[in-house]
Amino acid sequence: MRVMQTVRTSMLCLIVITAMTTAAAGGDKGRSSGHATPLDKKTEDRARYVIKIAGCNDCHTTGYAGAAGKIPEKDWLKGDPMGWRGPWGTTYATNLRLYMQKLSEDQWIKSSRSVESRPPMPWFALRVMTEQDLRAIYRFIRNLGPAGEPAPAYLPPDQEPLGPFILFPSSPEVSK
Secondary structure (H helix, E strand, O other): OHHHHHHHHHHHHHHHHHHHHHHHOOOOOOOOOOOOOOOOHHHHHHHHHHHHHOOHHHHHEOOOOOOOOOOOHHHOOOEOOOEEEEOOEEEEOOOHHHHHHHOOHHHHHHHHHHOOOOOOOOHHHHHHOOHHHHHHHHHHHHHHOOOOOOOOOOEOOOOOOOOOEEEOOOOOOOOO
């Protein structure tokens, strides 16, 4: 019996070591897991820069614009309960910290290339970002870790939001 336990323990250790070695070598690239994606300093700095200049925090971080960007990174990209209401209905900025935990890196890239969201999300900006920038954003957000609550769900035009919202003027060009 003791020999069987030792064999099982040895096999388990071998499996764990193999999995860790494969992950460290990039063998699980593109898979979604509960672990942060590797992030080097250059990638981290690039992601931080792109997130700032692309305006991701403006909507996806509560109070960011009003605080002139002086929100600690630990509070970035948790979504916002502020609604954006227009002819399309009412949309809310997604909690990207939770969203990225559900996607692999490759799924994020694919989604970014095909997304077409309701206003005010500038989905067209995501589509023109370089793959390197999109991967940096993904890794940065994954390394921030899950935090916060999911954003409120989209509301169709005939439903009044319960919380605060910003009203956009009617325009047939942006209706969906």
